[in-house]
Amino acid sequence: xSRHAIHLEKAIDELKRLILHLxxxxxESVKIAVQSLTERKLEQAKQVIDAxxxxxxxxxxxxxxxxxxxxxxxxxxxxxRLIIAILKINNDLERIGDLSVNIAERALxxxxxxxxxxxxxxxxxxxxxxxxxxxxxxxxxxRDGNLARQVCEADDAVDDLNRExxxxxxxxxxxxxxxxxxxxxxxxxxxxxERIADHATNIAEDVIYLITGEIIRHGSKSDDTVF
Amino acid sequence: xxxxxxxxxSLKQDxxxxxxLTMKTxxxxxxxxxxxxxxxxxxxxxxxxxxxxxxxxLPEKKITSFIGPSGCGKSTLLRCLxxxxxxxxxxxxxxxILIGGMNTNDPAxxxxxxxxxxxxxxxxxxxxxKTIFENIAYGPRIHGMKDKKKLTEIVEKSLKxxxxxxxxxxxxxSTALALSGGQQQRLCIARAIAVEPEVLLMDEPCSALDxxxxxxxxELMVELKEHYTIVIVTHNMQQAxxxxxxxxxxxxxxxxxxxxxxxxxxxxxxxxTEDYITGRFG
Numbered sequence: 001x002s003r004h005a006i007h008l009e010k011a012i013d014e015l016k017r018l019i020l021h022l023x024x025x026x027x028e029s030v031k032i033a034v035q036s037l038t039e040r041k042l043e044q045a046k047q048v049i050d051a052x053x054x055x056x057x058x059x060x061x062x063x064x065x066x067x068x069x070x071x072x073x074x075x076x077x078x079x080x081r082l083i084i085a086i087l088k089i090n091n092d093l094e095r096i097g098d099l100s101v102n103i104a105e106r107a108l109x110x111x112x113x114x115x116x117x118x119x120x121x122x123x124x125x126x127x128x129x130x131x132x133x134x135x136x137x138x139x140x141x142x143r144d145g146n147l148a149r150q151v152c153e154a155d156d157a158v159d160d161l162n163r164e165x166x167x168x169x170x171x172x173x174x175x176x177x178x179x180x181x182x183x184x185x186x187x188x189x190x191x192x193x194e195r196i197a198d199h200a201t202n203i204a205e206d207v208i209y210l211i212t213g214e215i216i217r218h219g220s221k222s223d224d225t226v227f
Numbered sequence: 228x229x230x231x232x233x234x235x236x237s238l239k240q241d242x243x244x245x246x247x248l249t250m251k252t253x254x255x256x257x258x259x260x261x262x263x264x265x266x267x268x269x270x271x272x273x274x275x276x277x278x279x280x281x282x283x284x285l286p287e288k289k290i291t292s293f294i295g296p297s298g299c300g301k302s303t304l305l306r307c308l309x310x311x312x313x314x315x316x317x318x319x320x321x322x323x324i325l326i327g328g329m330n331t332n333d334p335a336x337x338x339x340x341x342x343x344x345x346x347x348x349x350x351x352x353x354x355x356x357k358t359i360f361e362n363i364a365y366g367p368r369i370h371g372m373k374d375k376k377k378l379t380e381i382v383e384k385s386l387k388x389x390x391x392x393x394x395x396x397x398x399x400x401s402t403a404l405a406l407s408g409g410q411q412q413r414l415c416i417a418r419a420i421a422v423e424p425e426v427l428l429m430d431e432p433c434s435a436l437d438x439x440x441x442x443x444x445x446e447l448m449v450e451l452k453e454h455y456t457i458v459i460v461t462h463n464m465q466q467a468x469x470x471x472x473x474x475x476x477x478x479x480x481x482x483x484x485x486x487x488x489x490x491x492x493x494x495x496x497x498x499x500t501e502d503y504i505t506g507r508f509g
Contacts, residue, residue, distance in 0.1 A: 081494070
């Protein structure tokens with residue numbers, strides 16, 4: 001291996017460590033945010049909001065490292081695809097961190113309001129979303145294309161749940177208009193979970209690009225023809 | 228030893244096109260279909276086989292680059308295209324290289340005519356120790372051009388093609404050796420295109436140049452491909468990535484992978500290519 005490649009490999013190993021660290025923190029943030037909402041734990045909601053600053057700082061650091069590698073090493077092939085994938089995944093993780101904060105803020109609002117009953121299992125939806133996020137990161141670590149495709153396929157079920165939640169909230173507001181704000185907060189939380197699932201899907205699509213070089217987003221297929 | 232058997236007259240008869248097209252030189256029609264076909268080419272330096280069963284098609288008016296570690300055969304393959312290897316004693320080539328349907332390996336071929344149609348630029352810029360004007364006029368003159376006015380036109384056109392005209396138009400009668408490295412290399416490219424070749428071969432044309440001069444040559448290559456089929460050998464993979472439409476990766480005399488440059492540098496099909504371009508070996 002050339003000296004140049006050794007330096008590049010070290011920089012890439014460090015970058016992988018950073019993105020995984022960020023992934024673990026964001027996953028934890030989602031978990032605690034959902035807990036704070038479903039179990040009405042005020043302290044946990046505050047914890048998620050406070051932790052977001054750290055996530056944002058890490059996101060900037062990962063991006064700077066990616067730019068440094070691009071400028072100094074001009075990676076190609078697999079190395080190039082990895083840097084590009086990490087740049088995009090980094091952005092998705094930061095957005096998931098923001099969505100966790102949004103869920104925590106809903107939890108803060110609901111903490112001193114009367115508990116409302118909804119015939120909808122938000123915990124179950126949150127579990128599905130967290131599984132998607134975890135699997136998308138596992139797919140990245142293990143370069144597992146099949147698992148990444150599984151994540152992409154799981155997104156439809158979460159979309160369906162979000163629609164179901166909408167119907168439930170619509171009905172609940174009609175029956176119990178006094179608690180309209182609480183229902184809307186819960187609907188927002190469902191919407192944030194659905195957005196987190198979308199970002200997990202983006203991560204999975206980037207993993208597929210990393211492995212195959214194929215951009216599967218929007219059902220597109222790149223064209224190699226030059227003449 | 229130059230292995231040239233001059234059989235111009237018989238050759239002309241053999242290859243006279245039936246469709247009435249004018250022949251520019253033996254074997255070359257004014258036909259846009261000027262792709263280079265390399266068929267089953269093996270090449271030997273004595274007993275040592277330097278190229279093994281190379282098959283590829285280089286499309287016309289595109290830039291094709293050959294990359295690979297030292298000794299992989301990329302320069303040998305480049306020199307097969309205009310039979311520069313004939314100058315090395317004890318060498319032997321098997322297979323065919325067809326340019327516009329003309330077999331360049333035909334022993335009956337007039338090699339000097341072949342090289343008029345396949346210009347070459349080398350790693351070390353090598354202007355003649357003559358004036359700038361004479362460097363460019365030399366080629367057309369030895370090919371029979373005597374008209375001073377036409378020669379002047381060719382010199383101006385060639386120098387303009389390589390964006391050197393404005394820099395040297397007031398000192399055409401000064402020695403070419405006083406030019407900077409980048410200017411000398413552009414002069415050599417102008418000299419190569421003064422005889423209106425179809426193909427331009429470039430063997431590491433920028434390796435002795437600074438980044439600014441390199442950029443100028445690369446820009447020039449991209450402009451020139453509108454008129455010429457360009458084949459370049461380079462150790463600088465970023466250069467191949469920047470300028471070439473197609474790239475071939477050679478290793479130990481074998482063509483490991485050949486395809487669109489973009490594909491080769493983002494998602495190569497063969498692990499050996501990936502290892503080489505990412506610096507995992509070599």
